Amino acid sequence: MTVFVHRLRVRYNECDQQGVVFNGHYLFYYDTAITELWRDRVGPYQETVSRGFDIVVAEATLRYRSAARFDELVDIAMPVAHLGTTSMIVRPEFRVGDRLVADGEIRHVFVDPSTLVKKPMPDDLRAALSGSA
Template identity: 70%
Template sequence: MGQIFSHRLRVRYSECDQQGVVFNGHYLFFYDVALTEMWRAAVSGPDEMVDAGYDLVVAEARIRYREGARFDDLVDIEMPVAHLGTTSMIVRPRFLVEGRLMADGEVRHVFVDPGSKAKREMPGDVRAALAPYLEETGQAAGTGSGS
């Protein structure tokens, strides 16, 4: 298995619903924070990607809720990369509290030109930077189907 990037967040009171658990929509926000930190660690700062001529947009997101994280919990967001395609990538985040699975899912991103928003090929340096995070069961472009 490849390396797994992980980012830790503490649940704030305002992120909890009336049942005392993290409101479901916040998991995608948590994911976005973790993706930004993974990108910063592996590739570059968020502004540099636009300057380099590409951007990343979410094409599809799915989250399965297993157990509710609560106020003040430390949530570890693991970010295994499941697929590096020609124009897309898939990350399968896992949200854990003390090793217990709170939620997991799959997020598909598409690389686009920042000006036209047209799909574009994943830059080679980005592919190389993310390759260590690719799960063994994942695919890189040229090893299977998919964009």
């Protein structure tokens, strides 16, 4: 299975006074991309929650390499780099064409949605996500 890629267009209000995407928006972009990865590989996210599983961000690291600007198309590659017992790591890459704009590592922990207590990842989700690297 190939790495999932989500494409979005930079909106004017996402840019700062220098005319580039404000750094905080990359986490919003990532959130959109993880939702679309989930929809593509697992199904609607709400179905996972209704089964008693949710994911929360435990750690996020982003490195800014160059600037994305208004109206550019940003492709967000979403390789799942690690699937642990209760966690997963995604190493997103944000690109405009061939130019690397930002990259990083986001660690999610699987939890019970009502208690937020860690719980093991179900086998069917592991199988669906393991092909995303």
